[in-house]
Amino acid sequence: EAQVTQNPRYLITVTGKKLTVTCSQNMNHEYMSWYRQDPGLGLRQIYYSMNVEVTDKGDVPEGYKVSRKEKRNFPLILESPSPNQTSLYFCASSSRSGVKTQYFGPGTRLLVL
C-alpha cells in the first residue's frame, strides 16, 4: 500500500529536550516536505526536499532542522523545542515531475511543556 508514515503520532516533551519526528514514504517520491498546522494559521511549510541531499527552507523554518540522506526518509529535528512549537505536524511527499500531487502522512501531534 502506497503510504507516508510518521512516528511518533503523539509526543509530549519538555522545553529544550531534542527530539526527532520520522517520516518515510514507499512511493519512490523525490519531493518531500514538512508542514505544521495551527488553528487560525492553516498549514505552513517548514522545509522541503527536492531529492537526496537537497533541502530548502519553507515559510517557517526557524527552530527546525531536516536531513535527506535516503530518498524514502525525511526526518524533522527539533534541537531545542519550545512551547511555541506545540503543533500538529504533517509530512508529505510527491513525485517531482508534473503537477506536484502531495500525499500526506497521518500527522504527529506535539506538545512542548
Place this chain on the structure above:
Amino acid sequence: QKEVEQNSGPLSVPEGAIASLNCTYSDRVSQSFFWYRQYSGKSPELIMSIYSNGDKEDGRFTAQLNKASQYVSLLIRDSQPSDSATYLCAVNSDTGNQFYFGTGTSLTVIP
C-alpha cells in the same frame, strides 16, 4: 509573503444542494492550484488540482480557475453528509517547490 485567502465559514448546506467554496491568492505567478479535504483529526487528502483557466470536473466536484482574477473555486454538487469537512485551498509557487495553504473552509452538509 504569499497569501491564500479562504472564507473560514462555517458553511452549511442541505443534503443534495451545491456547496461553493472560494479561494483567492496574491501571487500572480502561481502555477498550480489544489483543493484538499480534511476530516477532523485526519490528514489532508487531495480532491482536485487545476492549472489552466476554466473548469475541471471530477465526479461531483468541479474546480474553477481564473488567473486574471486570482481566484479558484470548488463546487460540490449533490452534497452528502460525508462531504462535511474542512476544505483547504493550496497554491504552488512559481518554481513549483513551495506550497501555500489557506486556513480552510468548514463545510457542514445537513441531512
